[in-house]
Amino acid sequence: MLRIHYSLESEALESISEITAPAELNISMRNKILKIKKGKKLAAGELLAERPSKYGAACSAALSGKATKVNYHHLTIKVDGGEESVEPIDVKSMGPGKELLRTLQELGLNIAALSSHADNLVINGLNPEPGISVAEQLLKDEKETIEAGLKLAESLVNPVHTYLAVAAGSSYGLVGTERVFVKPKYPNSLDALVVKKVTGKEFPDDTKVISVMDLYNLGRVYETGMPITDTIMTIGEKNYRVLFGTPVAHICNELGIDVKSGDKVVLDGPFRGEAVYSLDEGVKKGDYGLFVIPEGTFPSIEDATCINCGECVLSCPARIQPNMLSRYAEYEMFEMAEKYHLHSCFECGLCSFNCTVRRPILQYIRFAKDQLRTSGQAEKA
């Protein structure tokens, strides 16, 4: 039986296991600019694609192999098992500055939180969603690497205060941080609410927030000089290290997970993650969990009209009116959605979770935000 809960606590954790390397890597190209051609022979760690955004992370091959299939949504690499690999970059000797930032970006890190000064640096040490225990796993096992990452982050941000937000009752800590306890209940793990808890302010300008997962990756780049090509994922009760591009089918094979037609397979968390449409879909950066939801577990989303019951409004931690937002988005009245405080929403998903008629409210909200973003870009161009 699937247990729905909001708890972000994790039980006693074993250590991280490895998922063996697959024979093929499928890498999503959505929102990326491809940098290689079909048929190219690739070394492990070779750059594959960059992001069009200013701070976005580049993406590198996890294993050596050959790019066999390339189209605008996926890149497939046939793994050859070779030892070929790119040379490490000496990150340790670089001083803070533009060059370091660009290098980090190329090595697979998002630098949005690192690229300018802020008075407060908040480290989000909470498990991001119910059923995921990656954050606490890393705090328990990889403290040194995280601390190395923290040093690097501090050298870039120069904060006056550094805080570590962790679950109330836990004993995790990091050198040089002031610990703040947060009640481990979803949605308290979301950045906006963590910052509010730590600083008392909502969306403050002088605060940057970074997750322990990102700090861990930062630390690894600092120590090894190699690009990030894997992620830690909670599958069932345990955490696994999974290479980017590993097809879901491979993970299911390895762990003996049975997936039937009609089931839903979710990468990342149950509240904010993405349902994949094929078992060939590869794991990507930012996926911290894999969930298989058997068919019929939940009543399905429906294209229904809102009955004004108010459940979404009463459950929204951003104190806005998801019922109105979803209606404005439905009828493409995005400016009205903005007037109704679309941008206060931090996408926790509780509105859709509770909606009586099962409207896809969060999807409408994301749609509205996206449309506004693209139309904004169009105006600038």
Add this chain to the structure above:
Amino acid sequence: MTPPVIKAMSDIAVRLTVSPAPHWRSKRTVEKMMQYHLLALVPALLMAFNMFGLPALSTVGTAGAAAVITEVLLLKLQERDVNVDNYTALYEGILFAFLLPAGAPWWMVGCGGALTIVLGRTVFGGFGSNPICAPLVAWAFCRLSWPAAMDIDLNLAHFAINAPLDQLKYFGLDTLEQFDNMDLFLGKQLGGLGASQILGIMAGGIFLVATKWVRIFIPAAFLVGVTVTASIFWMIDPEVYANPIFHLLTGSVMFGAFFLAPDVASSPVGIIPQVLFGLIAGTMVIIIRVYGIYPDGVPFAIMVANLLTPLLDRVRPKPFGGK
């Protein structure tokens, strides 16, 4: 631009379900909500049967059936999905019946059940879009069109007791000595066949609040509004005005608090608007009872509050991070 067609990669043996996040959901559905609401009406219905006999059941049956049949016909006419299996039409038809005297003429009960759907919901776009609580629209229509058929005392003349609110309205405070609070509480009074079964209604209402299908804000604020306003009048002059307990135990106050006022579509959505809504409706009940021409103020009080709903919903907290 035509959106690109996304081809499945290779494995199509397993066809997965895809849907937008969140992938966990509470198990709330309209069907379940209505099933719980119907269940919550059962105690009052049993007590009504005990008090008024078979006419209570036939009235409920007629109104419910008329509502369901009307809904089916109208949905067909509009070429919409016939989703009466979500019980909303049945539920609202029964709510209408609960306001009637047991044994009201069958043709009027049928008309009212149908009107609950036609005037109450369909003209506004169907279930969930009605600005005013649907059974009350039908009730008001019948009350104005066929006052005699709706009259409590007239329909139930074969009972040896009187309708408490009519006594208060037409004969004054002194006549209330004939009523014992315990009797009123146990539904030994004349009134709407379900609405007068105070104990049963309260049991159902508390059940709905406990199972979270009705949020506590509107019922609580409504009852506070009734109690406080009645107490003020009572304290001004206990010789002229009835005491608050009497008001709480008569007419449709409990029924209104737990079943009519929290109607999903016609009540506000936020916490503050819901509390204001309940307080206004509750206060209006007593004002109408004291100054109005109708003995029971509940239906009109709730309808007036319904009209204020869009206004009340403008009372919003500051959004997260908002100025």
